[in-house]
Amino acid sequence: MNPELHEEISGMTTSLVAAIAIGLPPEKAMAELHRRFKQIIKREGLSPEEIAYLRGKIEKWPPGYAEQWASGYAVGLANGKAKGTLAVLEVRGIPVPDSARERITTCTDLDRMDAWLERSRTVKRAEDLFADDPDVPQEKPGLD
Template sequence: MVSSPHEAMHRIFRHDPHLFSRLSDVLGLPFPATIEAVVLSTDLTETRPVERRVDTLLRLDSKNDGSLLLAIEAQGKRDPAKPASWAYYTSYLWTKYGLPTALLVVCQDRATAEWAGRPVTSGPPHMPTLTVRPIVVGPHNMPVIKDPAKARTDLALATLAAITHAGDPDIGAILKALSTALRDVPENVADPIVEFTAQGLANSPAKELWRSLVAVDLSFYTSYLSEEIRDEGRAEGRDEGRDEGLAQGSAAAILIVLEQRGLDVPDDLRARVTACDDPELLRRWLVRAVTVSAAEDIFTTE
Protein backbone atom coordinates (compact mmCIF):
# COMPACT_ATOMS: atom_id res chain seq x y z
CA MET A 1 0.00 0.00 0.00
CA VAL A 2 1.29 3.44 -0.94
CA SER A 3 1.92 5.61 2.12
CA SER A 4 0.86 9.23 2.49
CA PRO A 5 4.47 10.51 2.70
CA HIS A 6 5.20 8.64 -0.53
CA GLU A 7 2.30 10.40 -2.24
CA ALA A 8 3.21 13.81 -0.90
CA MET A 9 6.88 13.57 -1.84
CA HIS A 10 6.14 13.28 -5.54
CA ARG A 11 2.66 14.77 -5.99
CA ILE A 12 3.90 18.17 -4.88
CA PHE A 13 5.77 18.28 -8.19
CA ARG A 14 2.53 17.67 -10.05
CA HIS A 15 0.86 20.40 -8.06
CA ASP A 16 3.60 22.84 -9.05
CA PRO A 17 5.46 21.59 -12.13
CA HIS A 18 7.86 24.53 -11.91
CA LEU A 19 8.99 23.50 -8.43
CA PHE A 20 12.05 21.67 -9.72
CA SER A 21 13.40 24.82 -11.33
CA ARG A 22 13.36 26.55 -7.97
CA LEU A 23 14.63 23.48 -6.16
CA SER A 24 17.64 23.39 -8.44
CA ASP A 25 18.69 26.77 -7.05
CA VAL A 26 18.56 25.33 -3.53
CA LEU A 27 20.65 22.33 -4.58
CA GLY A 28 23.13 24.44 -6.52
CA LEU A 29 22.37 22.73 -9.84
CA PRO A 30 22.96 24.77 -13.00
CA PHE A 31 19.53 23.86 -14.33
CA PRO A 32 18.15 26.24 -16.97
CA ALA A 33 15.01 28.20 -16.16
CA THR A 34 11.93 26.22 -17.21
CA ILE A 35 9.69 27.90 -19.75
CA GLU A 36 6.93 25.32 -19.55
CA ALA A 37 6.34 22.20 -17.45
CA VAL A 38 3.84 19.55 -18.51
CA VAL A 39 2.52 16.70 -16.35
CA LEU A 40 2.63 13.44 -18.35
CA SER A 41 1.03 10.05 -17.76
CA THR A 42 2.74 8.01 -15.07
CA ASP A 43 1.75 4.67 -16.63
CA LEU A 44 4.91 3.07 -18.06
CA THR A 45 3.21 -0.23 -18.88
CA GLU A 46 3.77 -1.49 -22.43
CA THR A 47 0.35 -1.49 -24.13
CA ARG A 48 1.56 -3.75 -26.94
CA PRO A 49 4.28 -6.39 -27.23
CA VAL A 50 7.65 -4.82 -27.98
CA GLU A 51 10.35 -7.17 -29.17
CA ARG A 52 13.74 -6.29 -27.72
CA ARG A 53 16.55 -8.81 -28.03
CA VAL A 54 20.12 -8.57 -26.86
CA ASP A 55 22.50 -10.47 -29.18
CA THR A 56 23.84 -12.81 -26.48
CA LEU A 57 23.19 -12.96 -22.74
CA LEU A 58 25.34 -14.89 -20.25
CA ARG A 59 25.18 -15.38 -16.51
CA LEU A 60 28.69 -15.63 -15.10
CA ASP A 61 28.98 -17.27 -11.68
CA SER A 62 31.97 -16.68 -9.45
CA LYS A 63 32.86 -18.61 -6.29
CA ASN A 64 33.82 -15.52 -4.30
CA ASP A 65 32.05 -12.63 -6.04
CA GLY A 66 28.65 -14.12 -6.79
CA SER A 67 26.98 -13.87 -10.20
CA LEU A 68 26.68 -11.22 -12.86
CA LEU A 69 25.00 -10.91 -16.24
CA LEU A 70 26.97 -10.15 -19.40
CA ALA A 71 24.98 -8.78 -22.34
CA ILE A 72 26.94 -9.01 -25.59
CA GLU A 73 26.18 -6.90 -28.65
CA ALA A 74 27.86 -7.02 -32.08
CA GLN A 75 28.01 -3.57 -33.64
CA GLY A 76 28.98 -3.06 -37.29
CA LYS A 77 28.55 0.70 -37.54
CA ARG A 78 27.54 3.78 -35.60
CA ASP A 79 23.89 3.91 -34.62
CA PRO A 80 22.67 6.94 -32.62
CA ALA A 81 19.73 4.91 -31.30
CA LYS A 82 21.87 2.14 -29.84
CA PRO A 83 22.93 3.73 -26.52
CA ALA A 84 19.27 4.11 -25.52
CA SER A 85 18.64 0.45 -26.42
CA TRP A 86 21.70 -0.62 -24.44
CA ALA A 87 20.48 1.37 -21.44
CA TYR A 88 17.10 -0.39 -21.72
CA TYR A 89 18.71 -3.83 -21.96
CA THR A 90 20.92 -3.39 -18.92
CA SER A 91 18.29 -1.74 -16.71
CA TYR A 92 15.67 -4.35 -17.68
CA LEU A 93 18.04 -7.24 -17.00
CA TRP A 94 19.05 -5.73 -13.67
CA THR A 95 15.37 -5.44 -12.75
CA LYS A 96 14.40 -8.91 -13.98
CA TYR A 97 17.28 -10.94 -12.53
CA GLY A 98 18.40 -8.69 -9.67
CA LEU A 99 22.02 -9.15 -10.74
CA PRO A 100 24.68 -6.61 -11.70
CA THR A 101 24.75 -6.35 -15.48
CA ALA A 102 27.71 -5.59 -17.74
CA LEU A 103 27.57 -4.78 -21.46
CA LEU A 104 30.19 -5.96 -23.97
CA VAL A 105 30.18 -4.51 -27.51
CA VAL A 106 32.25 -6.21 -30.23
CA CYS A 107 33.32 -4.14 -33.27
CA GLN A 108 35.34 -4.77 -36.41
CA ASP A 109 36.66 -1.28 -37.09
CA ARG A 110 38.39 1.26 -34.89
CA ALA A 111 36.00 4.15 -35.61
CA THR A 112 32.96 2.15 -34.51
CA ALA A 113 34.82 0.85 -31.47
CA GLU A 114 35.78 4.38 -30.39
CA TRP A 115 32.19 5.54 -30.84
CA ALA A 116 30.74 2.59 -28.91
CA GLY A 117 33.18 3.08 -26.04
CA ARG A 118 32.18 6.67 -25.33
CA PRO A 119 30.00 7.00 -22.23
CA VAL A 120 26.50 8.21 -23.07
CA THR A 121 24.40 9.80 -20.36
CA SER A 122 20.65 10.12 -20.03
CA GLY A 123 19.89 13.45 -18.43
CA PRO A 124 21.32 16.95 -18.71
CA PRO A 125 25.15 17.17 -18.60
CA HIS A 126 25.07 18.52 -15.03
CA MET A 127 22.69 15.77 -13.86
CA PRO A 128 23.98 12.45 -15.28
CA THR A 129 21.20 10.16 -14.07
CA LEU A 130 22.07 7.06 -16.09
CA THR A 131 25.33 6.50 -17.93
CA VAL A 132 25.95 3.71 -20.42
CA ARG A 133 29.63 2.76 -20.53
CA PRO A 134 30.14 -0.50 -22.46
CA ILE A 135 33.24 -2.65 -22.47
CA VAL A 136 34.38 -2.57 -26.11
CA VAL A 137 36.34 -5.21 -28.02
CA GLY A 138 37.77 -4.34 -31.42
CA PRO A 139 40.91 -4.07 -33.54
CA HIS A 140 42.30 -1.45 -31.15
CA ASN A 141 42.65 -3.86 -28.22
CA MET A 142 42.51 -7.43 -29.59
CA PRO A 143 45.81 -9.29 -30.13
CA VAL A 144 47.20 -9.91 -33.61
CA ILE A 145 47.86 -13.65 -33.50
CA LYS A 146 50.18 -14.82 -36.27
CA ASP A 147 51.72 -17.79 -34.48
CA PRO A 148 49.86 -21.09 -34.97
CA ALA A 149 51.09 -22.37 -31.60
CA LYS A 150 49.65 -19.34 -29.85
CA ALA A 151 46.39 -19.62 -31.80
CA ARG A 152 46.12 -23.27 -30.78
CA THR A 153 46.25 -22.44 -27.07
CA ASP A 154 42.90 -20.61 -27.31
CA LEU A 155 41.06 -21.20 -30.58
CA ALA A 156 38.00 -19.17 -29.56
CA LEU A 157 40.12 -16.13 -28.68
CA ALA A 158 42.12 -16.54 -31.89
CA THR A 159 38.86 -16.66 -33.86
CA LEU A 160 37.47 -13.52 -32.23
CA ALA A 161 40.80 -11.77 -32.79
CA ALA A 162 40.77 -12.75 -36.47
CA ILE A 163 37.20 -11.50 -36.92
CA THR A 164 37.96 -8.14 -35.31
CA HIS A 165 41.06 -7.75 -37.51
CA ALA A 166 39.25 -8.52 -40.78
CA GLY A 167 40.54 -5.29 -42.34
CA ASP A 168 44.09 -5.55 -40.98
CA PRO A 169 46.93 -5.62 -43.54
CA ASP A 170 48.23 -8.74 -41.73
CA ILE A 171 44.93 -10.60 -42.03
CA GLY A 172 46.60 -13.15 -44.31
CA ALA A 173 49.11 -14.14 -41.63
CA ILE A 174 46.39 -14.08 -38.96
CA LEU A 175 44.11 -16.45 -40.88
CA LYS A 176 47.01 -18.67 -41.93
CA ALA A 177 47.98 -19.09 -38.28
CA LEU A 178 44.40 -20.06 -37.41
CA SER A 179 43.98 -22.55 -40.27
CA THR A 180 47.35 -24.12 -39.42
CA ALA A 181 46.36 -24.39 -35.76
CA LEU A 182 43.18 -26.23 -36.74
CA ARG A 183 45.04 -29.02 -38.55
CA ASP A 184 45.85 -30.81 -35.30
CA VAL A 185 42.48 -30.60 -33.57
CA PRO A 186 39.46 -32.94 -33.87
CA GLU A 187 37.02 -32.14 -36.64
CA ASN A 188 34.16 -31.50 -34.20
CA VAL A 189 36.31 -28.81 -32.55
CA ALA A 190 37.49 -27.27 -35.82
CA ASP A 191 34.09 -27.14 -37.55
CA PRO A 192 32.49 -24.38 -35.43
CA ILE A 193 35.73 -22.36 -35.56
CA VAL A 194 35.76 -22.61 -39.36
CA GLU A 195 32.14 -21.49 -39.62
CA PHE A 196 32.36 -18.68 -37.03
CA THR A 197 35.40 -17.28 -38.82
CA ALA A 198 33.68 -17.38 -42.21
CA GLN A 199 30.58 -15.68 -40.81
CA GLY A 200 32.60 -13.06 -39.00
CA LEU A 201 34.58 -12.08 -42.09
CA ALA A 202 31.28 -11.41 -43.90
CA ASN A 203 31.83 -10.23 -47.48
CA SER A 204 35.33 -8.86 -46.99
CA PRO A 205 38.19 -10.02 -49.25
CA ALA A 206 39.50 -11.87 -46.22
CA LYS A 207 36.56 -14.29 -46.41
CA GLU A 208 37.72 -15.58 -49.80
CA LEU A 209 41.18 -16.04 -48.37
CA TRP A 210 39.72 -17.99 -45.45
CA ARG A 211 37.67 -20.17 -47.79
CA SER A 212 40.81 -21.04 -49.72
CA LEU A 213 42.86 -21.74 -46.62
CA VAL A 214 40.14 -24.04 -45.30
CA ALA A 215 39.87 -25.85 -48.61
CA VAL A 216 43.64 -26.35 -48.84
CA ASP A 217 44.80 -26.75 -45.23
CA LEU A 218 41.70 -28.55 -43.98
CA SER A 219 40.70 -30.38 -47.14
CA PHE A 220 40.24 -33.61 -45.18
CA TYR A 221 37.45 -32.03 -43.12
CA THR A 222 33.81 -32.24 -44.12
CA SER A 223 32.70 -28.88 -42.70
CA TYR A 224 29.93 -26.88 -44.28
CA LEU A 225 32.41 -24.37 -45.69
CA SER A 226 34.67 -27.03 -47.20
CA GLU A 227 31.69 -28.76 -48.79
CA GLU A 228 30.38 -25.44 -50.09
CA ILE A 229 33.65 -24.76 -51.90
CA ARG A 230 33.72 -28.25 -53.36
CA ASP A 231 30.08 -28.03 -54.44
CA GLU A 232 30.82 -24.78 -56.27
CA GLY A 233 33.45 -26.58 -58.29
CA ARG A 234 31.12 -29.45 -59.13
CA ALA A 235 28.23 -27.12 -59.96
CA GLU A 236 30.33 -25.42 -62.60
CA GLY A 237 30.78 -28.74 -64.37
CA ARG A 238 34.50 -29.18 -63.82
CA ASP A 239 35.82 -32.67 -64.56
CA GLU A 240 38.20 -32.33 -61.64
CA GLY A 241 35.84 -30.18 -59.64
CA ARG A 242 37.68 -30.20 -56.36
CA ASP A 243 41.25 -29.72 -57.61
CA GLU A 244 40.41 -27.06 -60.16
CA GLY A 245 38.06 -25.27 -57.74
CA LEU A 246 40.78 -25.25 -55.09
CA ALA A 247 43.31 -24.01 -57.64
CA GLN A 248 41.15 -21.05 -58.62
CA GLY A 249 40.35 -20.25 -55.01
CA SER A 250 44.01 -20.46 -53.98
CA ALA A 251 45.09 -18.25 -56.86
CA ALA A 252 42.56 -15.61 -55.85
CA ALA A 253 43.66 -15.91 -52.23
CA ILE A 254 47.34 -15.36 -53.14
CA LEU A 255 46.52 -12.15 -54.98
CA ILE A 256 44.25 -10.94 -52.16
CA VAL A 257 46.98 -11.52 -49.56
CA LEU A 258 49.61 -9.68 -51.60
CA GLU A 259 47.27 -6.75 -52.27
CA GLN A 260 46.04 -6.57 -48.66
CA ARG A 261 49.66 -6.39 -47.52
CA GLY A 262 50.23 -3.41 -49.82
CA LEU A 263 52.68 -5.18 -52.13
CA ASP A 264 52.91 -4.30 -55.82
CA VAL A 265 51.44 -7.10 -57.96
CA PRO A 266 52.66 -6.86 -61.58
CA ASP A 267 50.44 -8.11 -64.39
CA ASP A 268 52.87 -10.89 -65.33
CA LEU A 269 52.85 -12.22 -61.76
CA ARG A 270 49.06 -12.06 -61.67
CA ALA A 271 48.87 -13.98 -64.96
CA ARG A 272 51.32 -16.65 -63.75
CA VAL A 273 49.38 -17.21 -60.54
CA THR A 274 45.95 -17.39 -62.17
CA ALA A 275 47.24 -19.71 -64.92
CA CYS A 276 48.65 -22.23 -62.45
CA ASP A 277 46.51 -25.35 -61.95
CA ASP A 278 48.75 -27.17 -59.48
CA PRO A 279 47.05 -27.00 -56.04
CA GLU A 280 50.20 -28.01 -54.16
CA LEU A 281 52.33 -25.37 -55.87
CA LEU A 282 49.64 -22.75 -55.27
CA ARG A 283 49.55 -23.78 -51.62
CA ARG A 284 53.30 -23.13 -51.30
CA TRP A 285 52.88 -19.74 -52.96
CA LEU A 286 49.99 -18.90 -50.62
CA VAL A 287 52.08 -19.73 -47.56
CA ARG A 288 54.91 -17.50 -48.83
CA ALA A 289 52.52 -14.68 -49.75
CA VAL A 290 51.82 -14.16 -46.06
CA THR A 291 55.44 -13.25 -45.23
CA VAL A 292 57.39 -12.19 -48.38
CA SER A 293 58.63 -8.62 -48.63
CA ALA A 294 58.09 -8.46 -52.43
CA ALA A 295 55.38 -10.20 -54.44
CA GLU A 296 57.88 -11.88 -56.79
CA ASP A 297 59.45 -13.69 -53.84
CA ILE A 298 56.60 -16.20 -53.73
CA PHE A 299 58.36 -17.88 -56.72
CA THR A 300 61.80 -17.93 -55.03
CA THR A 301 62.45 -21.67 -55.11
CA GLU A 302 60.52 -22.53 -58.26
Protein backbone atom coordinates (compact mmCIF):
# COMPACT_ATOMS: atom_id res chain seq x y z
CA MET A 1 0.00 0.00 0.00
CA ASN A 2 1.35 3.44 -0.84
CA PRO A 3 2.54 5.40 2.22
CA GLU A 4 0.02 8.25 1.82
CA LEU A 5 -2.93 5.87 1.71
CA HIS A 6 -1.54 3.88 4.63
CA GLU A 7 -1.18 7.07 6.66
CA GLU A 8 -4.71 8.20 5.76
CA ILE A 9 -6.23 4.87 6.79
CA SER A 10 -4.19 4.80 10.02
CA GLY A 11 -5.36 8.31 10.86
CA MET A 12 -9.02 7.44 10.21
CA THR A 13 -8.75 4.31 12.32
CA THR A 14 -7.04 6.14 15.17
CA SER A 15 -9.65 8.91 15.21
CA LEU A 16 -12.50 6.39 15.27
CA VAL A 17 -10.88 4.43 18.11
CA ALA A 18 -10.62 7.71 20.03
CA ALA A 19 -14.29 8.42 19.27
CA ILE A 20 -15.23 4.97 20.64
CA ALA A 21 -13.20 5.73 23.77
CA ILE A 22 -15.31 8.83 24.42
CA GLY A 23 -18.63 7.12 23.79
CA LEU A 24 -19.32 6.54 20.06
CA PRO A 25 -20.93 3.11 19.70
CA PRO A 26 -18.53 0.66 17.95
CA GLU A 27 -21.19 -0.19 15.33
CA LYS A 28 -21.41 3.48 14.32
CA ALA A 29 -17.63 3.75 14.23
CA MET A 30 -17.36 0.72 11.93
CA ALA A 31 -20.14 2.08 9.69
CA GLU A 32 -18.26 5.39 9.44
CA LEU A 33 -14.98 3.62 8.67
CA HIS A 34 -16.65 1.57 5.92
CA ARG A 35 -18.24 4.74 4.50
CA ARG A 36 -14.83 6.37 4.32
CA PHE A 37 -13.28 3.26 2.74
CA LYS A 38 -16.03 3.34 0.09
CA GLN A 39 -15.11 6.96 -0.71
CA ILE A 40 -11.41 6.09 -1.02
CA ILE A 41 -12.08 3.06 -3.22
CA LYS A 42 -13.65 5.33 -5.87
CA ARG A 43 -10.36 7.18 -6.41
CA GLU A 44 -8.40 6.84 -9.63
CA GLY A 45 -5.01 5.20 -9.55
CA LEU A 46 -5.42 2.71 -6.74
CA SER A 47 -3.57 -0.56 -7.26
CA PRO A 48 -5.47 -3.85 -7.32
CA GLU A 49 -3.90 -4.65 -3.94
CA GLU A 50 -5.14 -1.38 -2.42
CA ILE A 51 -8.64 -1.93 -3.80
CA ALA A 52 -8.63 -5.51 -2.49
CA TYR A 53 -7.49 -4.36 0.95
CA LEU A 54 -10.30 -1.80 1.18
CA ARG A 55 -12.96 -4.14 -0.24
CA GLY A 56 -11.80 -6.88 2.10
CA LYS A 57 -12.26 -4.60 5.09
CA ILE A 58 -15.67 -3.38 3.92
CA GLU A 59 -17.00 -6.82 2.95
CA LYS A 60 -15.25 -8.77 5.74
CA TRP A 61 -13.46 -11.14 3.39
CA PRO A 62 -11.77 -14.18 4.95
CA PRO A 63 -7.96 -14.19 5.30
CA GLY A 64 -6.20 -14.72 1.97
CA TYR A 65 -9.21 -13.84 -0.15
CA ALA A 66 -8.11 -10.24 -0.76
CA GLU A 67 -4.85 -11.44 -2.32
CA GLN A 68 -6.73 -13.85 -4.60
CA TRP A 69 -9.17 -11.10 -5.57
CA ALA A 70 -6.36 -8.62 -6.31
CA SER A 71 -4.61 -11.16 -8.51
CA GLY A 72 -7.77 -11.88 -10.49
CA TYR A 73 -8.59 -8.19 -10.73
CA ALA A 74 -5.11 -7.40 -12.11
CA VAL A 75 -5.44 -10.19 -14.70
CA GLY A 76 -8.82 -8.80 -15.73
CA LEU A 77 -7.41 -5.29 -16.06
CA ALA A 78 -4.50 -6.55 -18.16
CA ASN A 79 -6.87 -8.53 -20.41
CA GLY A 80 -9.04 -5.46 -20.92
CA LYS A 81 -6.05 -3.27 -21.76
CA ALA A 82 -4.76 -5.90 -24.19
CA LYS A 83 -8.14 -6.09 -25.92
CA GLY A 84 -8.29 -2.30 -26.06
CA THR A 85 -4.82 -2.03 -27.57
CA LEU A 86 -5.58 -4.68 -30.19
CA ALA A 87 -8.95 -3.05 -30.98
CA VAL A 88 -7.34 0.35 -31.56
CA LEU A 89 -4.76 -1.20 -33.88
CA GLU A 90 -7.51 -3.10 -35.73
CA VAL A 91 -9.68 0.00 -36.17
CA ARG A 92 -6.66 1.86 -37.50
CA GLY A 93 -5.99 -0.97 -40.00
CA ILE A 94 -2.61 -1.87 -38.53
CA PRO A 95 -1.73 -5.57 -38.89
CA VAL A 96 -0.62 -7.30 -35.69
CA PRO A 97 1.91 -10.11 -36.16
CA ASP A 98 1.47 -13.17 -33.95
CA SER A 99 4.60 -12.30 -31.95
CA ALA A 100 3.24 -8.83 -31.11
CA ARG A 101 -0.23 -10.21 -30.34
CA GLU A 102 1.27 -12.77 -27.96
CA ARG A 103 3.37 -10.14 -26.23
CA ILE A 104 0.35 -7.86 -25.79
CA THR A 105 -1.99 -10.59 -24.54
CA THR A 106 0.47 -12.15 -22.08
CA CYS A 107 1.75 -8.95 -20.47
CA THR A 108 0.73 -8.44 -16.83
CA ASP A 109 2.54 -5.13 -16.20
CA LEU A 110 -0.37 -2.67 -15.97
CA ASP A 111 1.82 0.42 -16.39
CA ARG A 112 3.35 -1.03 -19.54
CA MET A 113 -0.12 -1.96 -20.80
CA ASP A 114 -1.25 1.64 -20.26
CA ALA A 115 1.71 2.89 -22.29
CA TRP A 116 0.98 0.44 -25.12
CA LEU A 117 -2.69 1.41 -25.18
CA GLU A 118 -1.72 5.09 -25.40
CA ARG A 119 0.85 4.41 -28.14
CA SER A 120 -1.63 2.29 -30.12
CA ARG A 121 -3.35 5.53 -31.15
CA THR A 122 -0.32 6.82 -33.05
CA VAL A 123 2.09 4.00 -34.02
CA LYS A 124 2.67 3.13 -37.67
CA ARG A 125 3.31 -0.59 -36.97
CA ALA A 126 2.29 -2.85 -34.08
CA GLU A 127 5.97 -3.45 -33.28
CA ASP A 128 6.35 0.28 -32.59
CA LEU A 129 4.34 -0.21 -29.39
CA PHE A 130 7.44 -1.72 -27.84
CA ALA A 131 9.90 0.95 -29.03
CA ASP A 132 10.44 2.58 -25.63
CA ASP A 133 10.47 -0.60 -23.55
CA PRO A 134 13.81 -0.80 -21.71
CA ASP A 135 13.98 -4.61 -21.86
CA VAL A 136 13.63 -4.80 -25.64
CA PRO A 137 16.74 -4.49 -27.79
CA GLN A 138 16.23 -1.68 -30.28
CA GLU A 139 16.80 -2.30 -33.98
CA LYS A 140 19.59 -0.21 -35.38
CA PRO A 141 19.48 0.89 -38.99
CA GLY A 142 21.82 -1.24 -41.07
CA LEU A 143 24.56 0.22 -43.19
CA ASP A 144 23.84 -1.41 -46.53
